[in-house]
Amino acid sequence: MKSKYSIFSLARNAKNYHKDWEKAWRSPAPKAEYDAVIVGGGGHGLATAYYLAKNHGLTNIAVVEKGWIGGGNTGRNTTIIRSNYLQDSSIAIYELARSLYEGLSQDLNYNMMFSPRGVLMLCQTEHEFRAFKRTAHANRLAGLDCRMVTPAEVKEIVPIINTDPNCRYPILGAYYQPRGGTGRHDAVAWGYARAADALGVDIIQNCEVTGITREGGRVTGLSTTRGEIKSKKIGVVTAGNVSTIMDMAGVRMPIESLCLQALVSEPIKPVIDCVVMANTVHGYMSQSDKGELVIGGGTDPYNNYSQRGSFTALEHTVTALVETFPIISRLRMLRQWGGIVDMTGDRSPILSKTEIEGLYVNCGWGTGGFKAIPGSGFVFADTMANDRPHKIAEPFGLNRFAEGRLIDESVAAAVAH
Amino acid sequence: MLVVTCPICNASGDETDFHYGGQAHVRRPATADPLNITDEEQRDYLFIRHNPKGLHFERWRCDRGCGKWFHAARDTVTMEFKATYGITELPPVELMKEAKGPWADYFKMRMKEKA
Numbered sequence: 001m002k003s004k005y006s007i008f009s010l011a012r013n014a015k016n017y018h019k020d021w022e023k024a025w026r027s028p029a030p031k032a033e034y035d036a037v038i039v040g041g042g043g044h045g046l047a048t049a050y051y052l053a054k055n056h057g058l059t060n061i062a063v064v065e066k067g068w069i070g071g072g073n074t075g076r077n078t079t080i081i082r083s084n085y086l087q088d089s090s091i092a093i094y095e096l097a098r099s100l101y102e103g104l105s106q107d108l109n110y111n112m113m114f115s116p117r118g119v120l121m122l123c124q125t126e127h128e129f130r131a132f133k134r135t136a137h138a139n140r141l142a143g144l145d146c147r148m149v150t151p152a153e154v155k156e157i158v159p160i161i162n163t164d165p166n167c168r169y170p171i172l173g174a175y176y177q178p179r180g181g182t183g184r185h186d187a188v189a190w191g192y193a194r195a196a197d198a199l200g201v202d203i204i205q206n207c208e209v210t211g212i213t214r215e216g217g218r219v220t221g222l223s224t225t226r227g228e229i230k231s232k233k234i235g236v237v238t239a240g241n242v243s244t245i246m247d248m249a250g251v252r253m254p255i256e257s258l259c260l261q262a263l264v265s266e267p268i269k270p271v272i273d274c275v276v277m278a279n280t281v282h283g284y285m286s287q288s289d290k291g292e293l294v295i296g297g298g299t300d301p302y303n304n305y306s307q308r309g310s311f312t313a314l315e316h317t318v319t320a321l322v323e324t325f326p327i328i329s330r331l332r333m334l335r336q337w338g339g340i341v342d343m344t345g346d347r348s349p350i351l352s353k354t355e356i357e358g359l360y361v362n363c364g365w366g367t368g369g370f371k372a373i374p375g376s377g378f379v380f381a382d383t384m385a386n387d388r389p390h391k392i393a394e395p396f397g398l399n400r401f402a403e404g405r406l407i408d409e410s411v412a413a414a415v416a417h
Numbered sequence: 418m419l420v421v422t423c424p425i426c427n428a429s430g431d432e433t434d435f436h437y438g439g440q441a442h443v444r445r446p447a448t449a450d451p452l453n454i455t456d457e458e459q460r461d462y463l464f465i466r467h468n469p470k471g472l473h474f475e476r477w478r479c480d481r482g483c484g485k486w487f488h489a490a491r492d493t494v495t496m497e498f499k500a501t502y503g504i505t506e507l508p509p510v511e512l513m514k515e516a517k518g519p520w521a522d523y524f525k526m527r528m529k530e531k532a
Contacts, residue, residue, distance in 0.1 A: 243468035247518070254464035256439070257493070301437040302419070305470045305493045310418050312433050345464045402460040 002198045025197035036233035041065025043074040045237035046192035047377020049201045056385035059200035066208035070189025076339035077370040078296040082119040082180030086135045089395035091142045097375025110191030118274040119180035124169035132175040146177045160327045212249040218357035235360045240340025242363040258299040261309035263336040267291030281320030309338040348407035351393040424501040428482030438476030
């Protein structure tokens with residue numbers, strides 16, 4: 001049994017100069033067989049494992065990860081959490097995730113620092129204003145707490161913003177989700193890993209999958225760099241590398257892998273206490289607790305597995321934000337990095353069974369997966385445990401591409417794709 | 418940053434001077450047989466993408482030069498352009514040999530048609 005993190009355990013360990021903290025999770029060698037194996041130790045994979053164990057009593061399970069947990073997109077995103085999408089099926093899954101985030105620190109006994117500081121999505125063209133108004137109506141019908149705000153209110157919420165009506169892209173208003181915000185991305189991965197480990201889940205790092213073994217029409221296990229692992233249920237949750245893994249099982253995916261970059265500035269005093277997304281000009285920004293401005297933008301347009309984006313995309317993002325926030329023009333940038341995002345044609349995720357029995361796939365979160373982690377894990381675990389799509393996961397099946405039943409969020413998602 | 422050279426007009430520039438056009442060598446099944454096309458064939462044409470880590474065949478447009486579309490073979494890990502060639506042409510033979518998955522089948526079929 002793991003000891004609980006609390007003010008008392010902190011005091012107890014402080015007395016011993018923090019020498020006696022136990023490891024947050026074990027590093028077991030892979031067993032020969034599991035009831036279920038999750039490929040990919042990012043947020044979505046770890047959350048799936050946690051809910052499989054917690055909600056469905058499956059504890060003889062493993063998460064295999066080729067690098068270290070949370071080393072992919074979970075540790076590379078800009079940590080924005082919101083749920084104000086246009087389509088009903090999107091609202092259902094993203095709002096489930098957002099609401100789970102509210103109680104996640106308590107549920108996992110791990111402070112993932114959910115900060116509902118508000119997400120402000122700027123309207124900088126007439127078209128964008130109308131599109132957000134439409135989303136606002138759709139969201140209100142779905143019961144989300146969101147509203148349109150005027151340029152004067154925008155200025156009140158974010159005093160450093162440029163509301164000059166004569167600039168190239170003037171702020172005509174904004175769409176505001178006060179319950180959205182940010183979280184500590186690494187802590188989400190670590191918290192799920194620790195909580196899943198406590199329920200008996202084996203988290204196996206530095207273990208790359210090299211093949212998926214099948215017999216007839218069903219999966220029987222995995223070949224990995226740490227040996228063969230048998231399992232009758234395999235969930236593939238590998239984001240940008242999903243096509244590579246699914247190729248091993250002969251399943252072709254409607255996915256393109258692109259590079260999305262983010263960057264942070266040198267730390268400064270608090271200047272912005274919400275998240276601002278400026279989608280027409282392609283840039284979004286928030287401030288971390290350390291004082292760094294966390295900045296993201298659009299993807300590079302071409303297929304890319306290198307985790308290094310182009311300077312062009314960065315320049316585009318920074319140019320847009322300097323116009324929106326003139327105060328940041330002399331800030332130096334500290335770090336920049338890229339992650340490989342898995343883009344679908346309709347910019348909606350895939351949570352699905354496959355034509356191969358026992359093989360499940362959770363991918364396609366593209367540029368916006370972090371916000372969805374708890375909801376995605378919750379419904380995907382249910383899908384895997386019961387071998388049928390969870391009600392919320394059902395619209396996101398692979399079959400939608402043949403049926404022409406797309407969940408079009410490519411414009412409505414309001415992110416720079 | 419990518420450095421791209423157009424095989425038609427020889428203009429050279431970075432990726433902002435060109436436009437990326439996605440996966441190349443995809444045949445539209447409805448062109449050959451519009452009446453008997455299945456939903457799955459149409460899905461494969463519209464959405465399924467060969468998304469390899471490594472050699473990728475793709476289309477580019479020479480935006481600020483001659484304006485023509487052309488083909489390129491590029492490595493998606495190193496970003497190196499292995500070849501660029503005309504929009505109606507096939508890649509160099511050694512690259513066709515390296516091609517995997519649906520591209521390998523496609524090139525074989527095209528070579529047969531040529532022969």
